[in-house]
Amino acid sequence: MGIVVMKFGGTSVGSVERIRNVAARVIRERELGHHVVVVVSAMGKTTDHLVELAEEISSSPSKREMDMLLSTGEQVSMSLLAMALETQGYPAVSMTGWQAELQTEKVHRNARIVSLKGEKIKARLDDGNIVVAAGFQGITEDGEITTLGRGGSDTTAVAIAAAIGAERCDIYTDVDGVYTSDPRYVEGARKLQSIEYDEMLELANLGAGVLHPRAVEYAKNYKIPLTVRSSMSDEEGTVIEEVTSMESNLIVRGVAFESDVVRLTISYEKAFNGSLALIFTTLAKHNIDVDIIVQSIVDGTRPTVSFTIKKESLSEAIQVLEERKAELGFHVADFEVGLAKVSIVGSGMVSNPGVAAQMFDRLRQEDVPVKMVSTSEIKVSVVVPQDRMIAAANALHDEFQLSELEVEV
């Protein structure tokens, strides 16, 4: 019997009715002759509500206690789903991250998985159970509960699939696949039949919330066939794979965007050689993710470096940098909030110069000011005012004709 991992997100387990619907889908898969491991997220907006509760109690709750709180959400949905399966006559057992031995690094709120042996899950499957595992949570070597970052249940699912040698991992969500851009905000967004791991990884990293970036990273590394599909319909989903079967005639495959970006600008003494390294080492030590970095050195002036971080990291970033400014030889010159990042992604860009120029030209026509730019072989990102983010995404989706059907070449 092959093993299939099925992951259901918050909306898909958002009510008792939906949990019953999930149970029916799981039973269908089981009846096709598969062992099934189900990974669930917390019901509906539970995680958001838990965050709000914490914010009512404290303006800066400790990350450890946040993990204790947020990990409870998945425990509710996993046990309810196991009960729903049992009432239908299917033996089921729910497992927390600790019980599944999903070990993470000692980082709260955004931990990476360091090991998952899979034996505990396999033993339960071998006993004839459907296993329902809690997404999003893990345990450190010394027994502390951690979480994998918002949207991290996708990563739990792929990590389990890799650990137990599953034949595939299906992500069931509230859209029927990966679209050229977020269909909630971009007119004409079109569902993709398939997309390459690398393109999906860029889209996910650049804000396409449909998949957690690390899930894509693990799926690529462990060669796990990954599909995104709807939990509400039987529509075929989008397959994420090494090389898409259809050679796209489009240079750009998707547009992603991310709000709540903050730009920090730091100026430092030229004589102080190590400043640049020290600034970013200090931030890394505090697990503050830095995104776009632009450094400029103009003769006769103090060098400055600008970089972007997420809004939620701003106060911590300023605090840790200010604490060390004398010793590190720099000062925080400025910061700007209310920014967003809009990106175009496509592996065809590598052999097509002029894509960035076309992007900037369209943004100019739309009167969208570009504040920072970052490029890689398969993406171009721009930082723009947040209130222009959706307009910019729609304009770029239109500019690169992403609504149009792809033609095999």
Ligand SMILES: Nc1ncnc2c1ncn2[C@@H]1O[C@H](COP(=O)(O)OP(=O)(O)O)[C@@H](O)[C@H]1O
């Ligand atoms: N390129 C994209 N394709 C499809 N959905 C996207 C894309 N970018 C963002 N999304 C958003 O991702 C949502 C699904 O992710 P999420 O809300 O985290 O679901 P779940 O709770 O099932 O994990 C969709 O409703 C959609 O608005």
Ligand SMILES: N[C@@H](CC(=O)OP(=O)(O)O)C(=O)O
């Ligand atoms: N419940 C967590 C983890 C998760 O993955 O959720 P979802 O699959 O609903 O995006 C969150 O809201 O971040």
